[in-house]
Amino acid sequence: MPFAKRLDNVETSAIRELFKLLGKPGIISLAGGFPDSAMFDVTGLSQASQRALQEEPGGALQYGATEGFEPLRTQLAQFMAGKGIDVRPDGLVVTTGSQQALDLLGKTLIDPGDKVIVEGPTFLATIQCFRLYGADLVSAPVDEHGVMVDVLEQQIIEHKPKFIYLIPTFGNPSGATLSRERRIKVLELAARHQVLVVEDDPYGDLYFGEPPPPSLMALSQQVPASREWLVYCGSMSKVLSPGLRVGWMVAPPALLQKAVMCKQFSDAHTSTFAQATAAQYLKAGRMPATLDHVRTVYAERARAMGQALARELGDAVAFTQPRGGLFFWARLTGAGGKVKDAGEFAKRAIEQGVAFVPGAPFFAKDPDHSTFRLSFATADVQKIEEAIARLGRAV
Template identity: 75%
Template sequence: MSASAVRFADRLDKVETSAIRELFKLLGKPGIISFAGGFPDVALVDVDGIRAATLAALEQEPAGALQYGATEGYTPLREQLSSFMQSKGAPVAADQLIVTTGSQQALDLLGKTLISPGDKVIVEGPTFLATIQCFRLYGAELVSAPVDGDGVDVDHLEQLIVEHRPKFVYLIPTFGNPSGATLTLERRKRVLEIAAKHQTLIVEDDPYGDLWFDAPPPPSLLALSEQVPGSRDCLVHCGSLSKTLSAGLRLGWMIAPPELLAKAVMCKQFSDANSSTFAQATAAQYLKSGRMKANLEKARAVYAERARALCEGLRAELGDAIEFVAPQGGLFVWARLTGARGQVADGNEFSRRAIEQGVAFVPGAPFYCEQPDPATLRLSFATSDVEKIREGVSRLARALHAA
């Protein structure tokens, strides 16, 4: 078949290749230091624990690990995830969640089950780039709710809900990607009150909530919903093991009202029948082993040290040319070029200069569904040690002054 005979779906006109994935093509330069990716550090993966969990899965229930499984998920893993959520103050029964192939699949299932072409969906500005792409693929008209250092502006959010009557609102309340922001306890309660008042579905995406530094974040919206009558029925919660256990296992989960969960299961049947039972059995054994707590403590300490090194370096070497709020957890620093003293104020231009100096980051404009701020940028400290971070910041400073 010739290329001219291939007729693509109209919905592909609404999306384009990820700016981050395209940037990765430029990172083959020897010696480059990357603040670009959103990956966890594979050196922090508990390889010994996963190896033991794999063997336990094969020895104790090989048929369950090596055969097709239920679309809803492998029962022992759903039970472990239920216990995990309960330990964080969110009472969730095993049959109230489904296992997904990463939390990314949960977003895709939401698109399939909820979005018709032309439907309004409110997202944060900025928000996770793949969310913008996913929801637009299903024909959503995205509306941006502004974010500050304390998370989404809830007063503005309510105004947008009243004006647009969206199908749902998508939020990353804890250590957001890319914003790094954490929604305050007061704002979380307001979000729940707004959801109940306007009967608006809220999607809480929480892949980073366990990666706090000095103190735990406020409880999740799901946990707090017990305090706000009527809000639980307006909530979807998406979780992930990618940032805390292993990205390679590709496991996440979704908690939702029963009718939505049933539709999501139906659509997942069409997509992949079930997430890898082998990966699920391994994850179930790992969570059962109790090793997650110690490994999370290790990861938190490492990421906290790297975040401090990045923030201190940016302040010392770039000074008033850049502004940001230091994150309380997660993997990202969200910054904005000020243009002070006539220095570069465009993220794309700064990125070009930075790559020439041997350091990479992601310009911030693609993280907005509308009215992008070209002066913004996202820096990830996750995969570079402190020494590399300091050298990377020095290279950023050289790029700042390069012509």
Template identity: 70%
Template sequence: LIVTTGSQQALDLIGKTMISPGDKVIVEAPTFLATIQCFRLYGANIIGAPIDADGVDVDQLEALIEEHQPKLVYLIPTFGNPSGATLSLARRKRILEIAARTKTLIVEDDPYGELYFDTPPPPSLLALSDGVPGSRDWLAHCGSFSKILSPGLRVGWLIAPPELLARATMCKQFSDAHTSNLTQAICAHYLTLNRLNPTLAVVRKTYAERARVMAESLRRELGDAIEFNQPQGGMFFWAQLTGAQGKPSNAAEFAKRAIDQGVAFVPGAPFYAHDPDLATLRLSFATADVAKIEEGVARLARAL
């Protein structure tokens, strides 16, 4: 592996080493906005694969891989940003089988996997790859301390096949020489104190409560004006405006009205590489306590 300045640098290094102008890259639709921006910077032709509550639709993903023969496939299998979706165990195994059969690089971005509320999610693609012959040769895994310890430390990592890792190491030397020794030492010392697991237990309980309150508040205050899946971990709600009874159906327009009420969210359109669903939006419960969540949703209701 290579230590990176946050997992965002890991994604940038993959873009630098793998993508040439015109190369095709498949991502989830929707997916992490910064990844779309990063891969486009290197000239990628980005193709969206649809998702549902169980993550990416593997049948359609397989068809897209066969049709486009992409340079890579980028996935957030666990508590996705922005979707909150978690890829099922069966779908994870199929994706690894497809990667090995088609010789397609799968990039697994896993910053949220430890932020489950009750039941742990299925094992990562990295963990499962030992059981799928040949798949490890076509898998890159990005991780980070940003969501589980401190965003400001900017310590992440990239695990990848040797050839890709060697190129990434060279590119990293050109950009920043190395990730801060001080922040690496802080993380290392924290881990040796065995503080991470107790901290994660508190974070999981806190986030679970905030997610529960947000769901209850949305149902109570917005009713049939909004639809969403209840997340089982992570930091986000992915919701869709219904337009019921003349209520808003365009998230960008609704965002302007919400700001007038003193509350903000992210409209969903930027999370799509193409053909955005204009009714979608992302809500985060990570940094707001229960009282602020209830007040924020009440302000959303006033913006309807």
């Protein structure tokens, strides 16, 4: 087949390929990046969908505006106001999951050869998406406090990127949270160098204990001229239901206009039934209780995983205990002659009945082959402890 040359720049997801191994009986998966379906508010979503059909059947079942279902845009604006972000309903577009927002950014901003700065490591689908449009990705290093802003500024000066993509809060896969001080510096860099910064925030509501620092967009009020260089991508997938495929994007008006035009070509609009259901759910006020529940459960699982890693793997692995999100990011140390390569470790783990994702595919450049990602979202405490015990035998 005469495939487009842009497909030469991408390959299938290492995570999706790994899922093919999970049919083996007895496998405990710590690989996926999805929420626990047992915690979906089925009752609340059922009631919301029924109200959508009863109160606005035409709006829920008919074609709709590409920008999004107006009642949902209103609810999302109110939801963001609770995060300290001032946005009008017409200042956001509803997307088919936040991943469509990334695709729209690729379509509207990236020409082949354009430099785009991403974190190292970063969300795998971001690497694939931006490369599909021909981006030359630059990897900005990350530590436990998020992207290293001094290096980031050097990269901005050297590469003059089309834009910068960050997951500042509970990053995937790093689990890192950008400190408040660094957030202010990122905003200052955006304003000083007039470079667009994309803030992807699918995990920000999944905190354990103290809330994280405010989002870049919320803090932009403190840094003059920074708001005009910000894009915010939000999602209901990790906190409500991935199956709804409801996300949204806030962006400068000119960019939002182009994104809506490209979305028209792509899917016309996000499912109006899903949007109407999400709007009714938010209107009913059930989200705070849902968030409290998932935070409590995930916090317990994260504690159990951290304790088990320290107990079963000891100094063979280094990690920082996450304060939210869905992931542990760990590094094999090779101490005591133990395995150092995460790819080899993954093979041994499968033999012991555990699946996780090696870290190398999450790097756009210069992968660290000793790193790997564990998800604590979909396994209960008992399974987590058993899985880490098996990893202890594999290391």
